[in-house]
Amino acid sequence: MLILASFVNRVGNGLFNTAAALYFTLVVDLPAVQVGAALTVAGLIGLLAGIPGGHLADRRGPRTIMMLALAVQAVAMSALVLVDSWAALTVIATVDQLAAAAAGAAWGALVVRVGTDRPALFRAKLRTYVNLGVVLGTVGAGFAVTANTRTAYSVLILGNAASFALCALFLFLLPNYRALASPPQQRRWIALTDRPFVAFTALYGAMGLQYPVVSLLLPIWISSHTDAPRWTVAAVSAINAGVCVLLQTRIGSRIETPRDGGRAFRTAGLLFLLSCPMMALTAHTPVWAAAGLVVAAIFVHSLGEIWESSAGFALGFGLAPDHAQGQYQGLLGLGFSAGQALAPAILTTVVLGLGTAGWLLLGAFFAALGAVGPSIERWGTRTRSRQEAEVAGSSPAAGGGRLYPASGDDSR
Structure with missing residues (x-):
């Protein structure tokens, strides 16, 4: 449903x-x-x-x-x-x-x-x-x-x-999932005080600049800086959507834990590091070579998008406590939306302004963001494990009872 x-x-x-x-x-x-x-x-x-x-x-x-x-x-x-x-x-x-x-x-x-x-x-x-x-x-x-x-x-x-x-x-046909109980004396806005998750939110928002690369930056680049046929502008969106539809489940289903997510984030950065120079090279190749390079570049970029989105799922949900998922997802959405709002100005000014050097700088930027993924995962996992241990140790249920309802304790 x-x-x-x-x-x-x-x-x-x-x-x-x-x-x-x-x-x-x-x-x-x-x-x-x-x-x-x-x-x-x-x-x-x-x-x-x-x-x-x-x-x-x-x-x-x-x-x-x-x-x-x-x-x-x-x-x-x-x-x-x-x-x-x-x-x-x-x-x-x-x-x-x-x-x-x-x-x-x-x-x-x-x-x-x-x-x-x-x-x-x-x-x-x-x-x-x-x-x-x-x-x-x-x-x-x-x-x-x-x-x-x-x-x-x-x-x-x-x-x-x-x-x-x-x-x-x-x-309305789904179960009416009940709220999960919060730990005693928890701050109301817990997501805003979770420093590892706030750091991941900033990282995720910055990596989100890769989405307007497909919808905004590359079409402008193709039409104004390359000799590629104009049909490649339409092909960019079609190939990107097709790759994501066909491969999202195959790749994303293997990225389950926060540790998987940290590694996937790094892989996404490396794929963007490969695709951005390929996009830059389209301005320096003949017509049909440029068209083929655009197709290859968007394929690699789309693979990076799949790894990045899967990493976002694994880390965004995995580093958030079950009883506050909504608040944490709200913070993550805030960071992503802020990145999307800034993306057009950043991409058109830096990349289009610097040309080939801008593409290389963008690829290096994505790779650097991806490289931080495993460290953010380790920080978040360590911090959350400590918080859960403190809650369990201070709870009357620590002797073997259960403090929170299980995920299956839901009613319609």
């Missing part, structure tokens, strides 16, 4: 995200600068809801909070068809982003509770279907873009709104 719910939701996202900017600029007739400003304001304010939303999920149950957030998103998305000004767009988009941040944190907590038997395999399958959903949604959006009418764009927006409602309906 969770895989199906996530798939449906991402089909809707693919429908909307592909054509949103065109709708607001061409149909609503808002200047592109105003659209960008509205979405930026909404995104920045939305970051504030991740940790509180995750905390609510930990205390009230992840399914409940996620369903409420999805309901708010369904209403906000439907309201976008009525937008006729910058102010209206800003307000509605802000509500949507606040709900999205809370839903993301609750989703993370729900994934932990659902995928208890084979967590790595479950998360790999989940990401495979999520990627497939985005691809299908993007294909559907192409028809609306071709039609280029208000009706066509409105259908996309309402289709995305319906995906939120349908996703919530599917989640």
